[in-house]
């Protein structure tokens with residue numbers, strides 16, 4: 001591991017810090033060691049010393065008791081990033097009915113534990129699309145992750161790989177898909193929007209295949225972008241694409257987060273979308289994504305050409321009914337994801353957990369079922385698995401960590417969910433996630 005000095009943006013550039021080759025910040029070596037460094041042979045002054053002091057400051061800042069739950073990360077994120085960025089991450093569509101219900105609904109399902117059962121080691125492994133995962137959750141596609149923290153999609157993918165799980169890269173990524181794939185030791189899936197038109201999508205699919213992406217995730221619930229009222233109030237569009245004059249009313253919230261602002265500016269400001277490249281025109285600028293989405297609705301008939309071009313497994317994301325689940329199977333989906341886009345698209349649709357039983361019944365074992373929405377604890381994941389999901393996608397749960405503390409935050413968010421899962425299974429008296437089923441939960445009668 002080599003070390004180079006870099007400016008510590010979180011300390012306003014006043015404090016030179018060390019970074020490892022991955023760009024992770026490490027503590028500066030203590031003064032007494034650095035003063036010896038000129039006389040100690042470099043062979044001695046190397047990895048072992050760095051490892052001794054190698055626990056990153058960021059990791060320590062998100063350790064217990066500062067961060068005990070995902071809710072703690074949400075609060076930290078709110079303090080680190082400007083309101084526009086936080087609300088973009090946190091908010092939902094219109095009255096946020098579905099957003100709230102996505103989280104609340106887990107309270108309706110209670111556990112039926114098997115006590116006095118000795119469970120030595122819980123097995124959290126599962127298999128999704130033929131890939132062995134060490135955890136029954138994947139990291140969901142989160143657009144604009146690089147706005148939350150410069151390490152963005154690269155850091156999240158690396159954290160997923162290190163934890164033995166998969167990462168799904170959004171089309172709306174600030175990092176090149178090749179860099180994201182290279183960062184992870186685990187499977188990486190590419191989430192496809194038809195932004196920029198079919199030619200741009202074809203080019204992205206081709207690049208994703210060459211880079212070694214393992215599956216394509218086609219999101220079908222974005223015929224237009226949902227109206228997220230917080231984004232309008234915070235001037236998200238003006239901040240992203242407006243003139244200086246239009247930005248002015250919204251600048252105080254940005255200036256109130258100097259640490260974030262410094263890291264954003266040092267990262268080069270607003271990135272274009274390097275994976276949405278219109279042939280002959282170049283990368284699409286990150287301006288009005290809502291307008292771009294409205295011009296690029298995906299329909300079932302698009303699945304034909306996408307399947308022919310991709311030839312690998314396809315996940316259809318955004319299923320909420322048995323009918324759409326059947327349709328996705330007919331169109332050749334290798335897996336489906338029961339999802340309402342984290343309550344960010346059509347408001348007042350059912351929570352994902354509530355929609356899951358209908359979909360499970362309709363699918364009748366014919367394809368793998370993933371689900372996402374409202375996962376904030378390991379108990380939420382266990383409930384979704386009991387109701388028939390093979391695995392879940394976590395969205396905000398890791399993105400709060402990313403916004404709060406970059407890659408160290410994602411690592412810690414994953415760790416929180418992993419230990420939650422382990423503890424929940426032990427308390428349930430269940431040795432493996434593969435054994436979870438309806439017999440471990442009470443579900444309201446009306447759900448059947």
Ligand SMILES: Cc1cc2nc3c(=O)[nH]c(=O)nc-3n(C[C@H](O)[C@H](O)[C@H](O)COP(=O)(O)O)c2cc1C
Pocket residue numbers: 088089090102140141142143144170171172191219317339340341342343344372373374375393394395396397
């Ligand atoms: C800030 C943000 C950006 C998102 N961007 C995308 C995206 O680009 N593509 C996509 O398919 N889903 C996107 N989603 C939806 C997530 O993939 C996932 O469905 C949702 O976050 C799950 O709900 P949860 O956040 O409550 O876990 C986004 C969600 C959030 C919160």
